Amino acid sequence: MVADHMTEVSHVENRDAWLAAIVESSDDAIITKDLNGIITSWNQGAQRIFGYSAEEAIGKPVAILIPPDRRNEEPGILARLRQGQRIDHYETVRQRKDGTLVKISLTVSPLKSADGRVVGASKIARDITLRKQSQQALRDSEERFRAVVDNISQMAWTATESGEATWYNRRWYDYTGTTFDQMKGRGWRMLHHPDHMQRVVTNFDECLRTGRVWEDTFPLRGKDGRYRWFLSRAIPIRDSTGKIQLWFGTNTDITELQEAREALASSHQELEKRVAERTSSLTEAIAQMEEFSYSVSHDLRAPVRAMQGYAQATLEDYGDILDERGREYLNHIVRSGERMDRLVRDLLVYSRIARTDLQLQPVSLDRLVSDIVSHYPEMQQPKAEITARGPLHSVIAHEPSLTQAISNLLNNAVKFVAPGVKPEVELYSERQQDRLRLWIHDNGIGIKPEYRSRLFGLFERIHNSKHYEGTGIGLAIVRKSVERMGGKVGMESNGRGSKFWIELASAQTDS
Amino acid sequence: MNQALLLVEDNDHDVFLMKRALSQAEIRNPLFVVSDGQQAVDYLAGNGDFNDREMYPFPALVLLDLKLPFRSGHEVLAWIRNEAELNELVVVVLTSSDEPADVNQAYKLGANSYLVKPPSLGQLRDLAKSFKWYWLQYNHFADCEAPQ
Numbered sequence: 001m002v003a004d005h006m007t008e009v010s011h012v013e014n015r016d017a018w019l020a021a022i023v024e025s026s027d028d029a030i031i032t033k034d035l036n037g038i039i040t041s042w043n044q045g046a047q048r049i050f051g052y053s054a055e056e057a058i059g060k061p062v063a064i065l066i067p068p069d070r071r072n073e074e075p076g077i078l079a080r081l082r083q084g085q086r087i088d089h090y091e092t093v094r095q096r097k098d099g100t101l102v103k104i105s106l107t108v109s110p111l112k113s114a115d116g117r118v119v120g121a122s123k124i125a126r127d128i129t130l131r132k133q134s135q136q137a138l139r140d141s142e143e144r145f146r147a148v149v150d151n152i153s154q155m156a157w158t159a160t161e162s163g164e165a166t167w168y169n170r171r172w173y174d175y176t177g178t179t180f181d182q183m184k185g186r187g188w189r190m191l192h193h194p195d196h197m198q199r200v201v202t203n204f205d206e207c208l209r210t211g212r213v214w215e216d217t218f219p220l221r222g223k224d225g226r227y228r229w230f231l232s233r234a235i236p237i238r239d240s241t242g243k244i245q246l247w248f249g250t251n252t253d254i255t256e257l258q259e260a261r262e263a264l265a266s267s268h269q270e271l272e273k274r275v276a277e278r279t280s281s282l283t284e285a286i287a288q289m290e291e292f293s294y295s296v297s298h299d300l301r302a303p304v305r306a307m308q309g310y311a312q313a314t315l316e317d318y319g320d321i322l323d324e325r326g327r328e329y330l331n332h333i334v335r336s337g338e339r340m341d342r343l344v345r346d347l348l349v350y351s352r353i354a355r356t357d358l359q360l361q362p363v364s365l366d367r368l369v370s371d372i373v374s375h376y377p378e379m380q381q382p383k384a385e386i387t388a389r390g391p392l393h394s395v396i397a398h399e400p401s402l403t404q405a406i407s408n409l410l411n412n413a414v415k416f417v418a419p420g421v422k423p424e425v426e427l428y429s430e431r432q433q434d435r436l437r438l439w440i441h442d443n444g445i446g447i448k449p450e451y452r453s454r455l456f457g458l459f460e461r462i463h464n465s466k467h468y469e470g471t472g473i474g475l476a477i478v479r480k481s482v483e484r485m486g487g488k489v490g491m492e493s494n495g496r497g498s499k500f501w502i503e504l505a506s507a508q509t510d511s
Numbered sequence: 512m513n514q515a516l517l518l519v520e521d522n523d524h525d526v527f528l529m530k531r532a533l534s535q536a537e538i539r540n541p542l543f544v545v546s547d548g549q550q551a552v553d554y555l556a557g558n559g560d561f562n563d564r565e566m567y568p569f570p571a572l573v574l575l576d577l578k579l580p581f582r583s584g585h586e587v588l589a590w591i592r593n594e595a596e597l598n599e600l601v602v603v604v605l606t607s608s609d610e611p612a613d614v615n616q617a618y619k620l621g622a623n624s625y626l627v628k629p630p631s632l633g634q635l636r637d638l639a640k641s642f643k644w645y646w647l648q649y650n651h652f653a654d655c656e657a658p659q
Contacts, residue, residue: 293610299578301607305630306524312632313531334631341630345609352610 029104029125032111037062037078040120049104049127051097062123067095081110081121091128103129155230155251157188161244163208172251177223193219193227204234211236211244220251228255286355293351301344308337346473349404353481358398360485362507365392365438368399369427372407384414384423392429394507395436401481402504405489406438408474409500413442416498436506439499446493455491478502514571514652518544519551519587520605521579525628528635529574529605536639538647543567548582551575552590555597570600571652575622577606577613585616592621599653603646 023030029046033039039062042054050057050065057064066074070093077087087108093101104125111120149156150170157168164185173179176191192200196218207214214234219227234249311333319327366388373379373386380386395402414423424443429436447455456479482489487504516538520526526544533542545551551573554561561567573591577584584604591597603624604617614625626642629635 301628301630302522302525305607305628306522306528308630309524309528309632309635313528316632338630348610356611 031123034120065094159247191220229258304340363397364394386425389428395504405478405481416444437503441499443497515541515568517570518574520576521546532635532639547580548587551587572601574605588620
């Protein structure tokens, strides 16, 4: 029993000491006062904040702590206490012993006796000067931030983590002519173009949900009622726990950029249109050229054929009643007609080579030359001798065009010989890297150096037509066809015949 | 065998020279001449006067020029090959064009042969002789009935 009593007593004594120790060790000022406002207890924290010791303060009116301009606060506080009310976190200013002011947060609770009567108050005062300072610093920094963001050329805003707008910069109001009341929450929707709003809101909500950076391009209506294009971007700003506190967004006017892009696109379109027009006029020109060639091949040759045919028929049917001169005249008509027909045909070949699409593939020169020679009796023994020195190899060519070119060169080679000389032509080929040059060396009359530059031109004839037949188109055809196959032609003459060459891509890749 | 030949040719001079060459080649087949593509179609279809097959017998072979008034030779050829009864009719193109496009097109449309008008009378006579030997002596024609 004694032990129990002792335990209880010491327990009670211990509890009081324990509570006293808590009160004493608190950083906050913990003060009690009676209903007359007289201080009845004073802890270490109170001494630290206000400068009075417990001896100095106890028994004094609490008014000693109130600066003169706030004396009217106390009657209100006392009145509320008498009614048993609490005052929580009341921020105010109090005066220290040395007369300086201190910002405090005040909590005042009524103290009641065992029978429930209010007999006094406990007062906890917390020095909030530091907190106030950091709040002030925060406000200052926010103001600086706004000053900066108000003056940037972009529009800027902040929004809550759920996307409700909380602030806009000055540029925003300058451009839109709106007020914050119109814009707050989701008021910004009124500025969006109906064609874009749904997409914009959907994207924005998606970013709010996922915390992804928001980026979009859309028009916003200005105060003049006209829309301009903005590139918009918003980033989430998170607290130390990673929770999104707010979104910070900007809208950059890209109307000029957009217009430049559209202008570019339209000029691109214009260009394409022009190219299409040119192409179509070119196509038309080519079609006309084809039509012309067709007319040449059909309409122009018909009268020549008739002239020649009637002259021939006259010679055949009435030759015996004409004298020698009459028959000679008719023969001139026949030969001129033949020549005219050959000219027209050669021109057609030339124009066809110039306009047809040439499909290139490997062609064996050995086979091609032997085919050509077998086709023309005047290239064969005993009229002429055409030999190949060594294998001629293969080139990349369009076979019909190459046949035409080599036939023309071989025809010239056997044609332009001095009277009484049997044509002898030697062919050989030379490889130079990926090119192959076919040489055609004849024993003909050769070509004087001063004529060589004209040799491959159209209608150029450098031999007298009395002795050597020709239209002056043959070598032009050779050059045109070889050039269209990506090759070159040329000739050398050293007094003993001519050496013509054709150079094309070699069909062999190794040597 | 003395089947009729139909020559489709708009140029009178060419008709004259061709007739002369055919006769010099001693081709005795009756030769009928029409001078444009529409007439060729009418002749073969037996339209109007051509319905009289005593006067205008159905030909065993058509010599067809390509450049013709109203309907080109290619169009006539396409029409012929589109008529079931005329599938076996031999069509020999005889033209001054040696354009590869014309040649290819003619064969694609079903020509049996393609001849280019030679520039001289002598060559035309040679061509007529070859034509006679090949098409009229050695060649066998299908039974080609005139469309009713």
